[in-house]
Amino acid sequence: MTEKKNTQLKILFSVIALFVCAGILFCVxxxxxxxxxxxxxxxxxxxxxxxAVSMNxxxxxxxxxxxxxxxxxxxxxxAFAIFTIPAKSRPGVYYLYGVADWLxxxxxxxxxxxxxxxxxxxxxxxxxxxxxxxxxxxxxAIATLGFAEIVRIIVGSSPMNRITNGSLxxxxxxxxxxxxxxxxxxxxxxxxxxxxxxxxxxxxxxxxREDEIAAEAMGINLAKHKQLSFIISSxxxxxxxxxxxxxxxxxxxxxxxxxxxxxxxxxxxxGGMGSITGSILSSFLVIAAREWWLRxxxxxMFIGSFKVPLLKSGFRMVVFSLILMIVVLFFRQGxxxxxxxxxxxxxxxxxxxxxxxxxxxx
Amino acid sequence: xxxxxxxxxxxxxxxxxVVAVNNLSLExxxxxxxxxxxxxxAGKTTAFNVITGVYAPTNGAVEFEEKTIISNYPQGKMEKLxxxxxxxxxxxxxxxxxxxxxxxxxxxxxxxxxxxxSLTVLENVLIAKHMRMKANVxxxxxxxxxxxxxxxxxDALELLxxxxxxxxxxxxxxxxxxxxxxxxxxxxALATNPSLLLLDEPAAGLNPxxxxxxxxxxxxxxxxxxxxxxxxxxHMNLVMDISDRIYVIDFGKLIANGTxxxxxxxxxxxxxxxxxxxxx
Ligand SMILES: Nc1ncnc2c1ncn2[C@@H]1O[C@H](COP(=O)(O)OP(=O)(O)O)[C@@H](O)[C@H]1O
Ligand SMILES: [Mg+2]
Numbered sequence: 001m002t003e004k005k006n007t008q009l010k011i012l013f014s015v016i017a018l019f020v021c022a023g024i025l026f027c028v029x030x031x032x033x034x035x036x037x038x039x040x041x042x043x044x045x046x047x048x049x050x051x052a053v054s055m056n057x058x059x060x061x062x063x064x065x066x067x068x069x070x071x072x073x074x075x076x077x078x079a080f081a082i083f084t085i086p087a088k089s090r091p092g093v094y095y096l097y098g099v100a101d102w103l104x105x106x107x108x109x110x111x112x113x114x115x116x117x118x119x120x121x122x123x124x125x126x127x128x129x130x131x132x133x134x135x136x137x138x139x140x141a142i143a144t145l146g147f148a149e150i151v152r153i154i155v156g157s158s159p160m161n162r163i164t165n166g167s168l169x170x171x172x173x174x175x176x177x178x179x180x181x182x183x184x185x186x187x188x189x190x191x192x193x194x195x196x197x198x199x200x201x202x203x204x205x206x207x208x209r210e211d212e213i214a215a216e217a218m219g220i221n222l223a224k225h226k227q228l229s230f231i232i233s234s235x236x237x238x239x240x241x242x243x244x245x246x247x248x249x250x251x252x253x254x255x256x257x258x259x260x261x262x263x264x265x266x267x268x269x270x271g272g273m274g275s276i277t278g279s280i281l282s283s284f285l286v287i288a289a290r291e292w293w294l295r296x297x298x299x300x301m302f303i304g305s306f307k308v309p310l311l312k313s314g315f316r317m318v319v320f321s322l323i324l325m326i327v328v329l330f331f332r333q334g335x336x337x338x339x340x341x342x343x344x345x346x347x348x349x350x351x352x353x354x355x356x357x358x359x360x361x362x
Numbered sequence: 363x364x365x366x367x368x369x370x371x372x373x374x375x376x377x378x379x380v381v382a383v384n385n386l387s388l389e390x391x392x393x394x395x396x397x398x399x400x401x402x403x404a405g406k407t408t409a410f411n412v413i414t415g416v417y418a419p420t421n422g423a424v425e426f427e428e429k430t431i432i433s434n435y436p437q438g439k440m441e442k443l444x445x446x447x448x449x450x451x452x453x454x455x456x457x458x459x460x461x462x463x464x465x466x467x468x469x470x471x472x473x474x475x476x477x478x479x480s481l482t483v484l485e486n487v488l489i490a491k492h493m494r495m496k497a498n499v500x501x502x503x504x505x506x507x508x509x510x511x512x513x514x515x516x517d518a519l520e521l522l523x524x525x526x527x528x529x530x531x532x533x534x535x536x537x538x539x540x541x542x543x544x545x546x547x548x549x550x551a552l553a554t555n556p557s558l559l560l561l562d563e564p565a566a567g568l569n570p571x572x573x574x575x576x577x578x579x580x581x582x583x584x585x586x587x588x589x590x591x592x593x594x595x596x597h598m599n600l601v602m603d604i605s606d607r608i609y610v611i612d613f614g615k616l617i618a619n620g621t622x623x624x625x626x627x628x629x630x631x632x633x634x635x636x637x638x639x640x641x642x
Pocket of ligand 2: 406407408473
């Protein structure tokens, strides 16, 4: 009976939370100037949040330490761009090399482009998954990192000129139709990943993370489930890549270099390996710090005639690396560890307080 | 006592030059509790690992419910290195992975407990039920199969109730007392719906009282679930108390088999094993 009450409470809370989020987005959209930093931070935070959660599905929930997320983002972004750049803009985009004939009149709607971006990334994951997933942990990390670099190099190489526009990259990528668009897409994607994680397949992933030998002894087909996790994670990395393309409007292969992988990893580790809400929270924090609060670290600053030492271009990244090292050394659990910030978490907290207060009564 | 559940045939397991299991043959019949005993390093766990598909045997075969499920013969480098017997008797290669074996109906526990530590008791049991799930990822994620999921949960809770673990269902499995962890590992194995249960030293690390509880627990499990139990054990009281038959191995080789009474009076066993056990 209390369980039923709990469920009702949780649903009520969820609806309220949804309205609060929508309200915040509405306010930000209506009462801030279009150039206000918070808008950028929120949109970029959402996109990084999605790719961080997708990486967490592999690293935190299945125990496969992958560093290939940027590669799948690149694939998603390019797939999206190639199929959604307006047909009339194509001659301008491909002015140097020309566009492949089969592409010149092709133009998909945005939603189809997003799904396609995910699918292309997922198919590639399926192809490379079989050999790569057989590697033991550290070799797997190296192989996926290498894969991401290979993707980047192939995409930017001259034989691909008439499709990816080679080293010039692609521009005129459709922008977000409105301010809310990225939040809706990211919200749906993260909801799906959360549903997956609480499903029986999600439990099987966690079993593999906890103990491969025991998981296999319990009848879990390791190869199949690792492959599944890899493909699904890549699908959502592809979608986030497409969103990144929309956000930037123009991409080149260097958009998706190792620094991006590093940033995503930073977010996942700070948020806590194995916590979805941790990844989301940390994504907004890290992006806000990087794009907004810590901007000043990259700028030379004078107080009177005194030049503040160390502050110059690139110092921001040094600070970030230090933060990562501190987290890894002293707060290995990150913000959330493997806990989730959900209603159970909150209800339990409240109940504990109550029990502590009313011990003598019962 | 007729129906054969498990039949290990001439199994040799050789690691490089080390012969861990040497020409082992044994049988377990339906409804029996059979013990495998022997000194440390005799090759007992390795024999279990062969039966459950962790290692492919170097030579020999394993039958389960009258069907050959595992078979191998020395090949490649092993062809020259092979130090066992019956070379050339087996010609088939059949090397299923452990998950396939579990699906057939053989479940096991581990000598050093291998629970899913950071997950709850209930989750541990649910995971063991995953392999029987019919729905694909898509249906499972979007709750299209909610009925199946509900049934899984009910079955898991029912199992925990029968095994007196219900109260602990939401506890993190690593926070359980050691004895309960052993029980949970058996419960988790049972959740795969096995017909044969392999237990690798289930009483290791338990105090005398916990060992008695475990003895009752194993009997109860065998009777309620109509199981056949094949177990490795060191606690002689437990072994003599619970076994229908006993196999003894030393240096990978079978040195005796029989009823507890026969084994207790077997001079070879006393020399190789029981004598040592008394010294401990
Ligand atoms: N993977 C392996 N590689 C090499 N040697 C092994 C391996 N597994 C077991 N052994 C050897 O096989 C022998 C039997 O070990 P084990 O089966 O664990 O003994 P028991 O369970 O009877 O105590 C030991 O000498 C051990 O070193
Ligand atoms: Mg052993």
